[in-house]
Amino acid sequence: MTTFLTFTILGLVLGAVYAIAASGLVLTYTTSGIFNFAHGAQAMLGTFLYWQFTYGWGWPAWLSLIVVVGVAGPAMGALLHTLIMKGLRETADVTKIVVTVAILLGMVYLSQWIWHPEDARIMEMFFGAGAKIEFGGVVVRVHELICLVVAVAVAIGLRLLFTRTRVGVVMRGAVDDPDLLRLGGHDPDRIAMLSWAMGSTLAVLAGILVTPIGGGALEANQLTLLVIDAFAAAMFGRLRSIPRTFAGAMVLGMAATYVMAFFPTEWTWTGNLRVSLPMIILFVVLIVLPQDRLRVAAVRTRERYRPPTPRSAAVWGVALVAAVFLLALLMDDGSITTFALGMTFAIIALSLTLLTGYAGEINLAPLSFGAVGTIIAFHFGVTGSGLASRLTLWGVLLAVLVTAVVGGLVALPALRLRGLYLALATMAFGVFLSNMVLRDTVEHTVFGVTFSIFPNGTLIVPPLRVGPLDLRDPRTFLMTATVLFALIAVGLAALRAGGYGRRLAAMKDSPAATAMLGQNLVKLKFGVFMLSAAIAGLGGVLMASAGGSVAGDNFSIMASLALVMLTVVGGIGYISGALFGGLMAGVGFTIMVATFNDLAVVHPSMETIYKTIGQLLVVATALIGMGVGENPSGNVHKIVEGYRTLRGAKGLLAGAAAVEAVLYVLALTGVVGNWWFAILTVCLAMALPVAGRMRAEAPVRATPLELAGLDEPYTDELRERLDRELGLPVRERTAGKEASVHAAA
Known part of the structure; x- marks a missing residue:
């Protein structure tokens, strides 16, 4: 007692x-x-x-x-x-x-x-x-x-x-x-x-x-x-x-x-259950308690997304693969491996583009589904041992399939949830997985089979080998991850342009209207959750394989939240937003901190300053997320709008391309360092929209009167200008307007 x-x-x-x-x-x-x-x-x-x-x-x-x-x-x-x-x-x-x-x-x-x-x-x-x-x-x-x-x-x-x-x-x-x-x-x-x-x-x-x-x-x-x-x-x-x-x-x-x-002390998972219990209760409460009714009409927000056509997505996909190939020629093996890790995060971020950007369903734990795929690939998809071990194609496919099923199981009880409640449910799943599954490092015996879900707290996932394709080479891995990202992106663009994508967009805009038109919301949500989880599972397996090993902290809820935040910052409704979010979440923090730490080592007298700048940049990344409220469509949307001023500026674009080609050749030959190449490229990219705006805002020279009607068509404004220049009385159209204005006054 x-x-x-x-x-x-x-x-x-x-x-x-x-x-x-x-x-x-x-x-x-x-x-x-x-x-x-x-x-x-x-x-x-x-x-x-x-x-x-x-x-x-x-x-x-x-x-x-x-x-x-x-x-x-x-x-x-x-x-x-x-x-x-x-x-x-x-x-x-x-x-x-x-x-x-x-x-x-x-x-x-x-x-x-x-x-x-x-x-x-x-x-x-x-x-x-x-x-x-x-x-x-x-x-x-x-x-x-x-x-x-x-x-x-x-x-x-x-x-x-x-x-x-x-x-x-x-x-x-x-x-x-x-x-x-x-x-x-x-x-x-x-x-x-x-x-x-x-x-x-x-x-x-x-x-x-x-x-x-x-x-x-x-x-x-x-x-x-x-x-x-x-x-x-x-x-x-x-x-x-x-x-x-x-x-x-x-x-x-x-x-x-x-x-x-x-709870019995011999239950090795009691401690993990106690830590996970609040999230289990949260998930149950969200499912059991009554939910809000479906929205009768669309709630107009300030987000504006322009999904690409499959054709334009294919063009940009080819451009991305070519750009990554050229950049890989400038990098050493360590930098290439880091870049490849960022591309795998970008693949996981594509699951958010589909689920949240297209369908309006929120998932705050995308890396948790990546963890499920990684665990399956580790236990059932690795052949050989030691340095000869390889990840098999069938193991990857099984991991993707099981992750899709887990996504469906998570979505099944949460089909009634939307918005905040769905976000909390997925967060609860992510925290539960981290505390209950990824911490399970002890051995279990079930039906005579002894196993450990996360042995020693680390999973060793070797590179994939399929016939002549061996991803042990860093450049091959990077290009394979990039091609996979491009193929999935084109597939998502085609899906969005098709009938299924339009149904997802309608469900996002107004679930009640979509249901009234005969659409099955349960099937739509269930299907998009499974497909999104499968993409995240594939990205998770590749992420683990890129690094060679992963720990439970690699799939923590904090890492998932950072990926979600940066993808929304880039533009959750854009494929390029997933690329931005994945690269920033996967390698952005690491590169920023490592670069300034290296500078601190090279210049001991400025160690404090360089380390402070590195930490400030990490905090500033989060500050960017706080500014999403001012630009809810994302940075990609803002950048694209800035580049629209370059339409028709063929000379300006050709000049910029020539300058970039010269910079690349100089970097490839070692005349300028890679960091200088990156800095100058960013400066050029930022200068182009400014030049486009200056060009658009430049005063247009008035057409000579003798060429009126030849160089430009007759308009009301041109007729009024001719009348003014020739000293003729105001035409009846203008006079009628003035008379009506005086009469109204």
Whole structure:
């Protein structure tokens, strides 16, 4: 009985912290309509600030609490709303999600830069671990009591705020009908900013309270994911009800501690299950609870995508293969391997173009499906041993097939979900796979067969060999990955242009109208999920093969979120957006950091400056994602629009091509280095749209009067100009307009 009471109290304490964090989520969503995926990162950043003030600089704990919870937390939330969130009106769900994901990643990168992950940082409980109170033989720490009291106070306070105060009613109206709220003399933006400040404060408070309970050293990713577990509690209340959110948090906390207390110790997967339990509950809650009705009409957003025709996609695919071939001639084997890794990420990103860009279904865990394909290929697709081992074609095909089936199994219970709920369901699947499957390194015996899903935490995946095609050569691997990307891209373009693609586009625009016209939404969603998962599975196998080995961290939810964010930044509805997102997620961070680290080694006197620039670039990548709200169609759309000014400028394009050819020859012969070639190429690409705009805006010389009607056709403007030049009276058309204007006046 004592054990039961002890773990019940521990569960209530953990649930109390979940309740505080989830209440902040409910608060911000209720008043702004935006689900804050960065909630855990805000808690993490506030906790690191508290550690810095208290343990790094020796401030009193009470003063650190006042500064962090009372000042830094509210300021963080208010700034986020003012600078970013209020600009997300009339954007699609995926844009709102990706902006908060970008904030999450930016905060994680910032914290890892300021507080290096290799340095251990420990936080103690309030009043110390020795401050205890005994109730009926059960020992409770003072810190744990504080968590319970604070959670109850937050729940009661928010309940009273929303039901008994004018401010709470106004907060709910800020998202329900902001225009009506303005007519009542209130400012919706100011109300939303207040709610974001309060939500951020609760997140920071939850992070400070939960860290000493969990024990261990402060780590950015773990603390962020720990608070993300509160998402399940928030969904208990359907992001509306504080009491149901509080009850769900308590169930969540006690379930986690009961698993740890009462599951048999010989079950090797008990620890993984306890960590995965919040995401399992989140997935179940999303499936069981009633969903919103289908949208009756399309919601017009600011995203505008122009999918390419199959012909143009084929042309650009050939151009991509040729460009990669020429670039490979300039690279050494190490750079080629890195480039090939980026191309495999781009293939995974193509699954997002199909699923999200074309069909409007959101998947926040594409690398998790890549992990499924990799596990199948490792166990069933490798032949030989040692250096003679090879990945077989049948193993790759089996991996793709099994991943498609897993995608269908994940989609099957989630067929009723859309938008935010679907995003949360796929995120729950990704975190569950990382915690439950990719951490399973022990041996199991089933029907006399002994196996390990992820032996030693690393999977060795050798290159593919099919007849004369051997991908052990880095250049061959790179070109094969590029050709596969181009072929899949052309296939997606053909699919989008066909009847199936038009049905997907209709489902994205208005599911209700699509269903009313006789389309089977279940079949559409099920099919597109399976096809998308198959593409991600193929990319995952190639990614593992490109590096030779992969660990569970290569498929983490953070890596998936980065890939999704960068693909949306490039343009989720464009194939080229997948190329941008894949290359940036796969090799962009690595190249940026490695380059400036190398410069720091070569120039020791400027080591600090070079390393700082490298870290700033990584954080700046996340900042780009925060700006998606201003350019929701993606950077590719913006770049393409800039190049449209070059239509008809054959001389300018020919000159640019000649300059680029000269630069390439100079780089190939070693006259200029590869970095100078890359820098000058980027400068040339950026200068072309500017030159095109200058050309378009240049004043056009007026046609001589004696050539009027010869060099340009007669128009009303030309006739009026002739009248003015010849001193003739205004023609009747113009006079009639002026008379009507005077009459109206």
